[in-house]
Amino acid sequence: MSLNDPVRERIRTACEEVRQKTPLAQSFTNFVTINLVANAQLAAGGSAAMSFLPDDIKDIEAISGASYINVGTLLPSYEDALKDIAKSFFERTSLWVLDPVAAGLGSTRTRILKAFAEYPPTIVRANASEIIALCGIWDISLKTDSNGKVNRPAGVESVDDVDSATLHAIELARYLREHNATHTAAVAVSGERDLVTDGDRVYRLPGGNAMMTKITGAGCSLGGVTATYLAVSDPLTAALAASLHFNCASEQAGTVAQGPGSFQTAFLDALWQIQAAEIADSTIIDMH
Amino acid sequence: MSLNDPVRERIRTACEEVRQKTPLAQSFTNFVTINLVANAQLAAGGSAAMSFLPDDIKDIEAISGASYINVGTLLPSYEDALKDIAKSFFERTSLWVLDPVAAGLGSTRTRILKAFAEYPPTIVRANASEIIALCGIWDISLKTDSNGKVNRPAGVESVDDVDSATLHAIELARYLREHNATHTAAVAVSGERDLVTDGDRVYRLPGGNAMMTKITGAGCSLGGVTATYLAVSDPLTAALAASLHFNCASEQAGTVAQGPGSFQTAFLDALWQIQAAEIADSTIIDMH
């Protein structure tokens, strides 16, 4: 993509606005990485609030620019709570990001994700296996023939590469915008070369650093920061800006880290330090 | 305050005793920052134990010098549990610190905080908005006319400055000492210049570093370390010593940090390294 493409201008503006407005994006997220989600949102320039009760979430929704739901570690009370929350977001036309962590594993998770089909999010951010599994749970069929492989996640790590989820991501984005409250949507597939699509255009982001797979919560915190960006911009710009912000910060962290401990520290520092122009000028491959 | 004020001697002694006795202060706290609460207590010189079950809390109370309750992330089971625990602390005349995170948001949180009115803590530590909201929930009216503004928290961040909560903090401290089990109390209001009061005297602590607002859990972990100090000293000394310890450590961290990641690392190092004399000799403004 050329350096003067209008998409880049929207990304730059989004980065600047996050730093100027410190937008609040609330999260209902897993216990493993909840701290990193909040710290990444703060380091990216936003503000954070976390809750697990519908009454809390609804109150905080009123003062949040966007919300984030991550189904990583579930408790019995979540099944009713999350259905109630998704319905409430729908009725208030709230913007929200879903991370369907480990989609396809566990009957409770499957029921929760199934319930979201009726009240879908604005953005789904996930790895390739989760995107493919979510399409299965929501009965989203591919217009183009796929290779017929049945994909099953290997725990919380993807067993599929980003390429293999391209068609699923496109169809998923179309499903989201058709069925969600705002009729705008994006899907972000994280992996070696992230993919972002709004259902029409497909972008690939080749940056980043492999050490991101050696700290827990790289994907979860990207979901949270995507919600931070969604509070100030359209879904496609939010998904692109958050992914690029993460890729730039992870590249910078990779130049100084001695291992995963110092990598996480340097990554949070880099999220904070990195300039909007650097994020907006990253390599973006416009696929069509 | 002069360098030979007796308050400073009590602060110095408290800091030294925490390092010598490694006092246990247990916590019932939120999932976002529970790790930082424990690590800050350890780095300050204390010992940590976390639990969410009344039977656990009551057993651990017997071996704890003080306890800490933080209502940040609530689960359905907490409403009965926390009422039971507060009542039990009251009956055993246990010392405890309350952080009323996001007071005013969510009906469950409001009911939990309301229930504490009957069995109030020894110390409340919060931001200005939460102090004002808690006074509202507990029907504490100001003796002096306030400006009549209705304050509402903006998520978990304060929308009010510390000054505006001065009268609320004084009245809240008086309420605590009148109604709690030990009839001694303090209130600490965190912000740009922290305020600590026992209901009679008011102290302002101008130190600290703004980067503390860019890591999640600065306030939560201060509540935990306040409980650590409460295990070895009176409430006013505990609130002052913990806040000064945090301010000194955050100032020291600010001199080396490159961003919020390295700031948190350096902050924990500084909590550990900083000398009792340095903490006790910090600037303290005695308001009256």
Place this chain on the structure above:
Amino acid sequence: MSLNDPVRERIRTACEEVRQKTPLAQSFTNFVTINLVANAQLAAGGSAAMSFLPDDIKDIEAISGASYINVGTLLPSYEDALKDIAKSFFERTSLWVLDPVAAGLGSTRTRILKAFAEYPPTIVRANASEIIALCGIWDISLKTDSNGKVNRPAGVESVDDVDSATLHAIELARYLREHNATHTAAVAVSGERDLVTDGDRVYRLPGGNAMMTKITGAGCSLGGVTATYLAVSDPLTAALAASLHFNCASEQAGTVAQGPGSFQTAFLDALWQIQAAEIADSTIIDMH
């Protein structure tokens, strides 16, 4: 132990296999240190997944090499869930590691641990007080006369030294291998000089760094990494390799740390960097 003892060869192979195979070890663990458990497993070379629902755990068991249960912070739903999970592990002859955090405190925890007596784990990793308390809960009596002292844990820290739990550890390992599904077992007692036994041989590991007691989760994350090693090796080798890997990494971290913050960062870096040969060549004292 001589440098060409066959035990060392098994340890070296285990370390190399963890790095080559990135084995998944799932965890049901406490909220305080869940992030460090996952990050330590990743830094040691493994893969992590965390859950609290039986349906999740059973699905993930099918793709995990081993599992880890840590009873640190309990919720009401855990009592039934953990009994169900332990029974399911037994029926599937799954390998799993138990960390009986704070054994002896809280009636719910005691009931949960008691239920495990029927379906015991492959490995127990704990501090001395917890090992002694667990023997009491499981009615494991010592063949050799002990000194008759009644031990009670001081919160989550051990009040007993490793020596005093030697006989308990041996009897506990024998109990495990007699009653668990695979009839192989090990017990690891963490402390100043870690002890590892399979019920016959007893090894002491004199390495490590005292700063490990000033970060929360050193023991919890060792339990998680023990499960990572159990996914590729026999219980005795797994317990030895994980403890030695931790000791080597903590020694290396101790040479650069300025306090507990930088210690944890350096510790994770060292877990990642340290070579299999260095781990396998550590001092191991073969007691008999």
